[in-house]
Amino acid sequence: MKYINDKTPKNIVTLLKISLTLLYFSSKPHYAVVNDTVEISKDFKKEKLVNAVLRNILRNTNKIKYEKNIYPNFKKVLDKIFSSKSIRDYIYETLFIKPKNYQISLIDNKDALYSKRVLILEKKINKKCFVQDIGNFEVINSIYKFYKDKNLIDVCAAPGGKSILLQSLGFNVFAIDKSQNQINKFEENLSRLNIKINIQKIDFLKKKFTDKFNSILLDAPCSALGTFRRNPDVTVKIDPSQIKKHQKTQIQMLEKSLKMLNNGGFLVYIVCSFHPFETIDVIDKIIQKHKNVKIHSIETDKMIKRQNGYFINPLSFKDIGGSDIFFVSVLEKI
Ligand SMILES: C[S@@+](CC[C@H](N)C(=O)[O-])C[C@H]1O[C@@H](n2cnc3c(N)ncnc32)[C@H](O)[C@@H]1O
Numbered sequence: 001m002k003y004i005n006d007k008t009p010k011n012i013v014t015l016l017k018i019s020l021t022l023l024y025f026s027s028k029p030h031y032a033v034v035n036d037t038v039e040i041s042k043d044f045k046k047e048k049l050v051n052a053v054l055r056n057i058l059r060n061t062n063k064i065k066y067e068k069n070i071y072p073n074f075k076k077v078l079d080k081i082f083s084s085k086s087i088r089d090y091i092y093e094t095l096f097i098k099p100k101n102y103q104i105s106l107i108d109n110k111d112a113l114y115s116k117r118v119l120i121l122e123k124k125i126n127k128k129c130f131v132q133d134i135g136n137f138e139v140i141n142s143i144y145k146f147y148k149d150k151n152l153i154d155v156c157a158a159p160g161g162k163s164i165l166l167q168s169l170g171f172n173v174f175a176i177d178k179s180q181n182q183i184n185k186f187e188e189n190l191s192r193l194n195i196k197i198n199i200q201k202i203d204f205l206k207k208k209f210t211d212k213f214n215s216i217l218l219d220a221p222c223s224a225l226g227t228f229r230r231n232p233d234v235t236v237k238i239d240p241s242q243i244k245k246h247q248k249t250q251i252q253m254l255e256k257s258l259k260m261l262n263n264g265g266f267l268v269y270i271v272c273s274f275h276p277f278e279t280i281d282v283i284d285k286i287i288q289k290h291k292n293v294k295i296h297s298i299e300t301d302k303m304i305k306r307q308n309g310y311f312i313n314p315l316s317f318k319d320i321g322g323s324d325i326f327f328v329s330v331l332e333k334i
Helices: 010-025 030-044 047-059 073-081 085-093 134-146 161-168 180-193 233-237 240-260 280-289
Strands: 102-105 118-120 129-131 151-154 172-177 198-201 213-219 261-271 293-296 303-306 309-312 327-333
Touching: 010 030, 010 047, 010 073, 010 233, 030 047, 073 085, 102 134, 129 180, 134 161, 134 261, 134 309, 134 327, 151 161, 161 172, 161 180, 161 213, 172 180, 180 198, 213 240, 240 261, 240 280, 240 327, 280 293, 280 327
Parallel strands: 151 172, 151 213, 172 198, 213 261
Antiparallel strands: 102 118, 102 129, 261 327, 293 327, 303 309, 309 327
C-alpha cells in the first residue's frame, strides 16, 4: 500500500488490510466499510490517517492492486468448498460479522437453544458451562458415537474445549499438548469447572508411545482460516507457504495416530479451516497411501460433505448467531 509507510503501526496495517478484504470481497457498501473501519481506528487514535487512506483508496479503486495487499485466494478457496449460491451470498453479506458467543453446558439444560447443551453467552458464564463456538460443539456432537471405546486420547488437546465436551459425554480422556501456555489455559478451565482430566505436556510427534488406542482425536494445528468471522486478521496474515507447512504436520500427525490405533479403532481428524490443503487434500493423501483406512459417512444436516470429509454449513446456525467453519473426517483402521 503506497499510502502508508514503515512507521505505520502494525495493527493499523492489519486493520487496513481487513478493510481492503471487505472492500474487495464482501457485498457491504463501500461507505459502510470505511465508516466502520474509521470507527474502530478511534480506539488507536489513528482515525484521521485511516480515513485519509481509505478515502484515497476509494478514489482510486481501479488502480489499486488488491491482490498484492490481501490474501487473494480467500474467495477462491471458499468458493471451491461452498458451491451453493445461498451459502456464498450469506458468507459475503455477513463477512467479518462475529458469530454470537455460546456457552456449552456440561449437563443437559432445559433452557438450551440447541442440542440440550448450547446456550447463548450473556454477560457471565454459568457455573457448569464453558465457552465454545457452536461449530466446534457440532463437530464433536456429530462424531462421538463412532467411538466404541470410551478411553480416548486427545493428542492436540489444549485449551481443552473438545476434551471437556467429550468427558461430559461420558469419555475418559487422556489429553496431551506440547504448549505449556495452552495447557495453563486448559488447567484454568478445569479448575473453574471443578473437573479433572489427565493432561500432560508432550510433543505428540516426538513421544514414543508403547500403548495402542481404540479412540483417537486429532484436532490438528492449522491456519485457523475457518474462524475468519471471529478473527478477520487470519485472512490477512495468511501465508500460502505456511499452509503447506501445516499440511505436512497434519499428515505426520495422522500417520502417527494411525500407527497408534488398533485395528477396528477410530481416529477423528478436525481442523478449523476450509482450505483444501488442510482438509480434503490431507485426507486424500492419507487414503491413497494407507489402504487399511476406511472413511465413514456422518449422519448430519448441519454439515456439507466434500470428498472424504464434512464442513460445517455456515447456514446451519445462521438464525441463532452463526458459527465458525470446521472440517471433520472419521477414519477407521481396518
Ligand atoms: C486447534 S488447537 C487444539 C484445540 C483443542 N483441541 C480444543 O478443542 O480446545 C491445536 C493444538 O495443538 C497443539 N500442538 C501443536 N503441535 C503439537 C505437537 N507436536 N504435539 C502436541 N500438541 C501440539 C497446539 O499447542 C494447540 O494447542
